[in-house]
Each structure stands twice: as structure tokens, then as C-alpha cells.
Amino acid sequence: MHYTPRQIAAWLHFGEINRRHEMADELVIGMNAARGDPKDVQKQIEDLRE
Structure with a gap:
């Protein structure tokens, strides 16, 4: 591992943001x-598969 603590914190932060965006997308689809x-x-499913 060649990451500094600040870099690790940034990766965790952006990972959390990405996870929240994915959860919001799943909520809208549901x-x-x-x-x-x-x-x-069915149209939305076709759009997502493209």
C-alpha cells in the first residue's frame, strides 16, 4: 500500500458519495x-441495458 492517510480518506469519501448516488438511482427505479x-x-429497463 502506497497511499497516505489523506488519500485513503478521500477514497472512502468518494466511495460513500458513489454509494449514495447508486442507492438514489435504485430508489427511483423501484x-x-x-x-x-x-x-x-419496460422502456426504462431497455434504456438501462443500452
């Missing part, structure tokens, strides 16, 4: 699936 029209859900 809400759309629960409330949305099946055609809209």
Missing part, C-alpha cells in the same frame, strides 16, 4: 416500478 405503467417500466 418507485417507477411500483407506480408506473408496465410499458414505462
